[in-house]
Amino acid sequence: MKPLAECRLYAFVDTAYLSGRLPxxxxxxxxxxxxxxxxxRAKGSTPGAIQRMAETLVPITHAAGVRLVINDHPEVxxxxxxxxxxxxxxxxxxxxxxxxxxxxxxxxxxxxxxxSHAPAQALRAAASGADYVAVGPIxxxxxxPGRPAVTLEYVRxxxxxxxxxWFAIGGITLDNLDAVLNAGATRICVVSAILNTPDxxxxxxxxxxxxxxxxxxx
Numbered sequence: 322m323k324p325l326a327e328c329r330l331y332a333f334v335d336t337a338y339l340s341g342r343l344p345x346x347x348x349x350x351x352x353x354x355x356x357x358x359x360x361x362r363a364k365g366s367t368p369g370a371i372q373r374m375a376e377t378l379v380p381i382t383h384a385a386g387v388r389l390v391i392n393d394h395p396e397v398x399x400x401x402x403x404x405x406x407x408x409x410x411x412x413x414x415x416x417x418x419x420x421x422x423x424x425x426x427x428x429x430x431x432x433x434x435x436x437s438h439a440p441a442q443a444l445r446a447a448a449s450g451a452d453y454v455a456v457g458p459i460x461x462x463x464x465x466p467g468r469p470a471v472t473l474e475y476v477r478x479x480x481x482x483x484x485x486x487w488f489a490i491g492g493i494t495l496d497n498l499d500a501v502l503n504a505g506a507t508r509i510c511v512v513s514a515i516l517n518t519p520d521x522x523x524x525x526x527x528x529x530x531x532x533x534x535x536x537x538x539x
Contacts, residue, residue: 457491
């Protein structure tokens with residue numbers, strides 16, 4: 322399994338975009354296409370339903386050497402043996418801004434990723450020991466309805482200031498990818514621009530062909 326610093330393409334099994342496909346089928350296609358991380362994102366599903374889905378993904382991602390990320394539910398990540406849990410800032414920090422202690426349980430996921438929508442959030446995440454930060458949404462996106470785009474300015478800031486692995490996220494497509502890369506991103510998260518295509522594996526390969534190899538602080 323690659324170190325996070327060497328990961329480039331972060332893909333998703335998002336239940337809102339399955340279009341009748343089984344989560345395991347999509348995960349297999351993402352692995353075949355070369356995704357480095359795969360997040361199970363099932364907004365509106367119960368923890369029990371998410372755990373059942375995750376259990377079908379674990380053998381696929383482990384066999385491929387791909388990190389499985391569980392969105393929002395650290396207890397599910399622990400239970401199924403997922404490598405990563407991804408959380409929003411409001412889930413990781415209490416109202417006073419300190420880390421919620423149980424989320425760093427030594428028996429939990431080995432890595433924690435945090436969303437960030439502004440420089441202050443990214444810096445707080447880095448200072449609190451997050452293993453990676455998602456920077457976005459760069460463009461308006463249906464996966465974050467109502468969330469204003471942070472624009473490429475935030476990508477430029479991240480490229481200049483962040484020293485932990487970070488992934489640009491939000492509305493990234495093959496058409497706007499060059500603008501994201503030119504702003505300094507070397508790692509990206511892609512949801513609909515992969516899941517809404519007829520050949521998920523091939524779409525992953527098309528993104529990967531255009532991504533640079535990131536350095537430790539890029």
